[in-house]
Amino acid sequence: EAGVAQSPRYKIIEKRQSVAFWCNPISGHATLYWYQQILGQGPKLLIQFQNNGVVDDSQLPKDRFSAERLKGVDSTLKIQPAKLEDSAVYLCASSPYGTASTDTQYFGPGTRLTVL
């Protein structure tokens, strides 16, 4: 079974530029998550989708971050404009079912963003 795919793996941009990340979850997984992992910290949830609806986006900085999951499959996370503090690894994860707390989340390799 193929895992969670993310691209690009690395991205370097200058502040105030825009950037987009793509995630393709495991086939058939209903729930998709985007996490931000700043160096030296644990991942922090940005947004959670169930199918193509948003379950939780309370930690998403909506003035600059946006995400969509059209057709309930793959997803895009965008930052516009980027700030220095957005430098982090952006992790995508998926889980098979709905929002059951026992669901295992399967993580992709992440996209490492450096903002100069």
Place this chain on the structure above:
Amino acid sequence: AQSVTQLGSHVSVSEGALVLLRCNYSSSVPPYLFWYVQYPNQGLQLLLKYTSAATLVKGINGFEAEFKKSETSFHLTKPSAHMSDAAEYFCAVTQSSGANNLFFGTGTRLTVIP
């Protein structure tokens, strides 16, 4: 609200020695607890999870963890460290009802000395 605290950002053990990585949780409702491992330049991989079925949980690669409600702990252990265990380990908590957001600790980097 849920949170976890991982004591020790870096732990070093000799190959063959006991691995003990500490995690304490805070939760206002019965928690579910997870340990994930992250190898360099890779995503997180689930090691094991506690979902109230049994307090001693066995995971992959010889790891296990024991849920102790009285101590609000969920420490990760392995009897004998291998070089391949060198990685970053994250403890995470979610609540047993409602939203299943994972709240991660800050991680513990394990170094295995030959």
